[in-house]
Amino acid sequence: MRDPNVTFNALHKTCTLVVLLCCLHILVTVVYYVKSLDNKQSFVQNSQHNHQTFRKLEQHPGTTEVSKPDNTLVSNNTVKESELEKCPDTSPLLVGPLLIEFSNPVSLDQVRKENPVLQNGGRYKPKNCKALQKVAIIIPFRNRDEHLKYWLYYLHPILQRQQLDYGIYIINQDGEETFNRAKLLNVGYAEALKEYDYECFVFSDVDLIPMDDRNTYKCFEQPRHLSVSMDKFGFRLPYNQYFGGVSSLSKEQYLKINGFPNNYWGWGGEDDDIYNRVTAKGMSISRPNSAVGKCRMIRHERDQKNDPNPQRFDRIAHTRETMHKDGINSLSYEVVRVEKDQLFTKITVDIGKP
CATH class of the missing domain: 3.90.550.10 (Spore Coat Polysaccharide Biosynthesis Protein SpsA; Chain A)
Structure with a gap:
């Protein structure tokens, strides 16, 4: 006859393992959800930055965007259309x-x-x-x-x-x-x-x-x-x-x-x-x-x-x-x-x- 204590211990370990797996699944889901929010925010920020840059370039035809830490625009003299690159x-x-x-x-x-x-x-x-x-x-x-x-x-x-x-x-x-x-x-x-x-x-x-x-x-x-x-x-x-x-x-x-x-x-x-x-x-x-x-x-x-x-x-x-x-x-x-x-x-x- 099987020892009931052994059966209970096995059942307890199984339940504990299932709970741990569920917690792990929830944790992974939360991490992916937060990551997706970050990606979406980055996409929106990137779109907004490009849109703002585009508007600045439109307003200042002779402006060239120079790579700087503060992403500022350096303005050159306005040129005629025939002289544009x-x-x-x-x-x-x-x-x-x-x-x-x-x-x-x-x-x-x-x-x-x-x-x-x-x-x-x-x-x-x-x-x-x-x-x-x-x-x-x-x-x-x-x-x-x-x-x-x-x-x-x-x-x-x-x-x-x-x-x-x-x-x-x-x-x-x-x-x-x-x-x-x-x-x-x-x-x-x-x-x-x-x-x-x-x-x-x-x-x-x-x-x-x-x-x-x-x-x-x-x-x-x-x-x-x-x-x-x-x-x-x-x-x-x-x-x-x-x-x-x-x-x-x-x-x-x-x-x-x-x-x-x-x-x-x-x-x-x-x-x-x-x-x-x-x-x-x-x-x-x-x-x-x-x-x-x-x-x-x-x-x-x-x-x-x-x-x-x-x-x-x-x-x-x-x-x-x-x-x-x-x-x-x-x-x-x-x-x-x-x-x-x-x-x-x-x-x-x-x-x-x-």
Whole structure:
């Protein structure tokens, strides 16, 4: 017969061990929680410091930031724009990963107040150096005002920290006909060039926000896919040929593929057609890594008059045959009105119907 004292001692030791393990687990959890708070605070402080530095540099064009223990700014004489040095390939104002949330509403007045350096039409250029590229950012648009507020709220500070000479163009499709994203992008290209000698064109959906400002909205040696890892797809590329969301092409690359197709009415297909155009001309798609290329999508129901295009698969299969006659060389549209705001240039256009 087993000694009851031995059984009790074994049970007591087991219970003691379980209690110790629970205490250890709680201690580890508390340590990680405190560490996460410190990291978050450091991220906020770093963002605030870079933002303050950026504002100081904007207010003092001839100022150069000198590394000193007290992080003070040493002011040089103000210089003319033609005498400015080129901005560095990698902006020193970048902060890296960003906290992107859509829980708190934003207003256009708030965005205007927080971006006082913007010029009319959503135009900006750095004052302390000469931007490496002139970038037109083109957004196809219809009935997405709430999404646009978030896009402007997050993107304007990002683009300024990236030290770009940029302008924002909202291309609004007039009327109630079926939506045509690619044709609106062609219109944006044509209209932007009427105002400025842009060298680079970034084509962005209004519901996509980058989560890292190192994902620079500029052009590269090859056409660039910027929205690499979207939360919608579990932060993974859905397929290797995917070229939707946000992309950039230089003026030379854009003309080489004859722009984008004009005959994709409704949802889907046009980004695959553009991919086919790029590869047909011997170019390849470049991408940032999946960490830098992260972005969030503002959740929404599919828009009315933007049902899936039943002809998209047939059109994609014949891209090589149609791309030379369907594109920027066959674009036709009518400008209905142009609105200039501090935050953007909104161009409402009649692009016809299917």
